[in-house]
Amino acid sequence: MKRLLFLVPLAAFLVLAGYLGFGLTRDPQKVPSALIDRPAPAFDLPAVPGLALAGLSNETLKGQVSIVNVFASWCQPCRVEHPIFMRLARESDVPILGLNYKDKAEDARKWLGDLGNPYRAIGYDIEGRVAIDWGVYGVPETFVVDRSGTIRFKHVGPVTPAVLDDMLKLIAQLKRAA
């Protein structure tokens, strides 16, 4: 009986390994979000200081199907997806709204100056509080919000051409639905 006690750590390890192993087979970008099909949390963010662009609040979201992109100048994957938003801003009329996450204003300004600015409005979330309300746990993240201000889609990680296609299909649908 006492001997069996020694097997407890091994059993615990096996259980943990099995659980983590199962976790490895799952796509981390498909985390179920509690916010899907729920109204976006109430928020009102100022503009990025020194940038001639409006801030972001629930009012901005109302009445238009829009893309909300959480970004930061210190985030490398954000650089990768940025040209995709630049092209989208050039070639379509879907408003892209930015949520600048835990960034210094001057860094954000330089970043947008170097890489271009696809955003119609940017909320400056230096403390990251609003991002927490939105359920953001890593930049970049991208949301699609419908006319009523309800979150319809969420993508964690850089947007790829394939993800963009999915988003554009959904946006077209949402526009027709209204």
Add this chain to the structure above:
Amino acid sequence: MIFAVLALVTAIVVAMMVWPILRKTKAPPTRAAFDMEVHRDQLEEIARDLARGTIDAREAQAARAEIGRRMLALASEPAAEPAHTGGSRLLAAALALALPATAFALYIDRGAPGAPGVPFAEQRAAGTNQDPQIVEFARTLRARVASNPEDLEAWVRLAQVSAVFNMAEDALNAWRTADRLAGERPELAGPLGEAAVLAANGQVTPEAQRAFARVLAADPGDPRARYYAGQALAQAGDLNAAVRMWFDLAAASAPDAPWLPTVREAMTQAAREARIDLSRLRPSPDNRPAVSSIAPPQSVFAAGANPSVPPGGQALLALPEAERAQAIRGMVEGLAARLEAQPDDLEGWQRLARSWQALDEPEKALAAYARTAEIAPDQIQVLDAYADALLALHDPDTRLDASARKAMASLLERSPNNALALWLVGLDEVAAGNQLAATALWQRLLALLPEGTPARAELVERIAKLKAGN
């Protein structure tokens, strides 16, 4: 020094593992001994109660008898078996031996005891060109632009030197200034764009895109601008347009164009991602040859003294043409003589090979390349350079010599889809009269070449000729 420290750490680890095993463990009190202690306490308690008068003598007697019976029963129980320690001493010895032995064996297998130490300062310097003449030259240039910020030539040179030193930000700033001073000429736009891409770790920034757009406005054929314009499209997610751009560029390039492998790789990857079937693509009807008419950046300032050449070279440039050629030949011969004594200096032999090639000495160049392949018979890059040289210098109607054949076989073994090697070994087989072997190699090569390229057309013709000859 380091090995003494490692030995000490190993000793400590062994000690930590062996100590608890060897330590004489105090036997835990047995259940019986513990119970006996309790009974002894009970006996004392009875004596105290009796003294206080809470129990009378008869009760005390009965209680003592009961406790005495229990103590007797305890004493007659078999003693607990003694803890055994013989096995653990053996285990400790095995551990003390096995741990250092395994560590040592692993190090011999995976480690590199002969590798020289690389202190931090050397690591930094390794990324840059340590040639003191170039370092001095860079310093002169910085002084020149500091004293005269309008010195266009110095800015262009500084940009070029900064690129050599891997200082992408500095190079970009210098190109920006030079471009502004020169009045935004297409000659500078190409290098400016490329510097912007390098400074952004490969991202074709809006600034770089504008620069390449300027180049393409001046010359739509410019291969560098076309490659990066494709890259910008791919990064923006427009993979179809990017593949189209690169496909046209590859189709319009000479088969030995140095950028071709890069373009092909980018194109293949984008095509795979976008599920585009490359074999169905045809070059655009208005495709331009991938050649640039844009002059090199140096052309934007009047040709005067050529400060891109380090001081020693300045004297070289001053010599008349024939004497200069003689002096350069003398330097290369000096290098060759020095390398005779250093048959394993890979870098030296590579430099010698390139020098002979530049001096149009095919036999000496090929001999030097053969040496590089003997020094590094498993480095694909070395073998690749050799293959390049063979393509340029070797007479295609004769057989490869033994060392070249061995090097190309080694290259094919390591990279079975190496187009150059497939082509060269195929030629060798033809020269040897092995039409079948040649056809097999060239069929493999054919599968690698995109449709509609001149190289493919020529290869198809060659294969047809081989089959007709059989």
